[in-house]
Amino acid sequence: MGKQLQGRTFVSCIKTLLMAFNVLFWILGAVVLAAGIIVRVEVYRYMEVKQEFSETAPYVLVATGGLMLLLGLLACCCTAKGQPVLLYIYAAFLLVILVILVGSSVSTWAYRDHLKEGFQDGLTGALTQYHLIPSIASAVDTLQSWLSCCGIVNATDWLAMPYGQQNEPPYPLSCCQGARENICISLHRQGCFNTVVHFFETHKNILLIVCISVAGFQFLGVVLACCLARSINKAKYEQV
Structure with a gap:
């Protein structure tokens, strides 16, 4: 019993x-x-x-x-x-x-190295087509706003893009760290590619522990x- x-x-x-x-x-x-x-x-x-x-x-x-x-x-x-x-x-x-x-x-x-290259190429393509496709423009604006970043490596990447060559200022409003009446006061200094890569490189040990x-x-x-x-x-x- x-x-x-x-x-x-x-x-x-x-x-x-x-x-x-x-x-x-x-x-x-x-x-x-x-x-x-x-x-x-x-x-x-x-x-x-x-x-x-x-x-x-x-x-x-x-x-x-x-x-x-x-x-x-x-x-x-x-x-x-x-x-x-x-x-x-x-x-x-x-x-x-x-x-x-x-x-x-x-x-x-x-695939981490290939993913980095793919992410960089994808960002380049998105910035190139920013002025042509509204959905891409919305996606880029969302990314830059969420991550507080601008461009791929830095804000100067926009100068080489069709949008930057056709508009003044050459940066979208989502690049602005501060804005007043739709006028940029300052830009996000870090590029989106560097921001994402830096995050994963900095937190890779934490991610490994989580896995x-x-x-x-x-x-x-x-x-x-x-x-x-x-x-x-x-x-x-x-x-x-």
Whole structure:
């Protein structure tokens, strides 16, 4: 009787931990989904990378985030019902998602130099077509306003662009650090390319720690799901 009580207590404890993991996993899925949408809608407007890479990278994040949201909801049902088979299937899905996220991180790291070149080329193309396509103009203005940057390397890049050669002043209003009655008082000193690259170079260790933490978190879920399934099977066997 004592062993059965201990077994039930242990199962209840693991269930509680796994349920908490499921909630956090669902939130993580929402973050991954949001990141994929932002990368697809915002970042890739300024990217010119290899065709196969540019088409798949954002969609991998979106699909993975969506799968994590769905799996997180189903996992709560699996945990509450305590079905060992479903828990093992859940653990297998967690491993698949772990492999996908690790693979995406490795691919991004391997393509980092190419992504820098693509981002620079994309910005150059966007600035060149700024005066022609309203959607590109809006995207560039949003980028420069959000990042407090101007041009690619610095504000003088606008002087070589068609917009800069056809307008006075040669800079869009989004380049202005301060403006009065639509007149620039001062410009953002840093270029958008340098701002983005500097951010990632400065925070690469933090990003690495975050990736490792997410991978460890995923693996913890696999362990909890397998432990719960094994404990439930063991408890059933002891009752028999």
